[in-house]
Amino acid sequence: MSKTLTEHALIVLRQKIMSGTLVGGRRLYEVALAEELQISRTPIRAALSKLAEEGLLDRIHGGGFVVRRFDLRDVTDTIELRGVLEGTAARFAAERGCDAELLQGAWHAVQKIDVVLSDNNIDMSLYSKWNTIFHDHLRDASGSKALIRELIRVTSLPFAAPSAFLDDGSQQARFRAGLVVANEQHRAILEAIEARQSGRAESVMREHARAAHRNVKFLSTDVAALREGSAPLAIVSG
Amino acid sequence: MSKTLTEHALIVLRQKIMSGTLVGGRRLYEVALAEELQISRTPIRAALSKLAEEGLLDRIHGGGFVVRRFDLRDVTDTIELRGVLEGTAARFAAERGCDAELLQGAWHAVQKIDVVLSDNNIDMSLYSKWNTIFHDHLRDASGSKALIRELIRVTSLPFAAPSAFLDDGSQQARFRAGLVVANEQHRAILEAIEARQSGRAESVMREHARAAHRNVKFLSTDVAALREGSAPLAIVSG
DNA sequence: TATCGCACAATTGTATACATTTGGTCAATC
């Protein structure tokens, strides 16, 4: 169980939004939610407010909330934005220099990914774990609190996370090749940072993020649903 | 008077944070604020939550809020981030093409700024108004909802707004020259967008934002206060 | 037909009492 009722409501509602149970554009009413979750309006209000802070809900003029709507364009735009921000993070790290431990942590993640990919049956949850660690370390290596904050915001959207859109099960061979290429990019980025090649670090990182665009095409989910913004936000296990 | 008490509390608290009455790092207690504003804890809570959403407060582990702290590094980092985002907006507008009305609105702002600058006594509030309109139009011309949203967030911090750090009263001549240059950059950006020169649009826009860095040096406010994060956030009239 | 305005229901806003959690102090204990 969650510690507080607010936390509980937060988790339940977030899950319902991510899974698509609560579709984009739908308005949420305090009383209805309170009855459904068998708690009072107060923790519901708190949870809704936090969800708005996360970017999952929009506030309505005159009070109230609606589930934020993402169409296909929003998804690709957000991924592109992540690329710009991560590219900037890599550039900052290269220009300003960064903490040695952070860089070493990133290298360690790259090596772990190598191991994961050398297996015949790729453990995707493991890959996802180390991939996330790599990206988190690189983000922090930027040394810019402002940038780190915004990057955390943007990647909190499940489809904009570095490990989103990983696999739909088909085209395994091609998909595996994509992961190998991605880890080569990881290497190139770290090398560029160490060599203080800021331009290279930024451009490779941006290209790296762009791979997520291609992965959108692998989606087995109904593209029509994505177009109109009624698709679940967390399409892949991540 | 404000319509609701929440709104009232929001305005009062925001003002106190911006003006430096509530210093960065200070914790805010619901009961104390409720007594001070002579209202109940409920609207206080709502206001605090919205201020956290705006990025003016941080949530504390275990509940409660503290005023967010900005040191000099944070200020310059945020301005740099704005440059990256605005540069991206200009690039998108150039690459994808943008609404003709938005572009025309931006051109109109440029012309209005010309008029303002031709006067011997520059009306700074007028300049600020048209400068903001220019930047707003360009931001919207990006056509990316994700980017627009983040840009709104970042520029909601008073020191990161396009019209921040405008004038401290000294060095008038040099300052005026800076504004003229800035408007020339405005022109160059719009020309680049019309000619679909995305690279040029991005780089000029980024350079344009960088001017705000230089303006930081003109500040009459105690730099020591900025370093330690105890300076008021709204240093200039804007 | 268009428009104004009233009434009503639905929804959020507010106050307040009470519950729970947290953090710290102090004393007992090992």
Add this chain to the structure above:
DNA sequence: GATTGACCAAATGTATACAATTGTGCGATA
């Protein structure tokens, strides 16, 4: 001396009654 645990005060969490607002539909009226 360090650690544990009980206690207390202070702060946030929660429920609930009531107030205020918003939006909508319907009817009166020009």
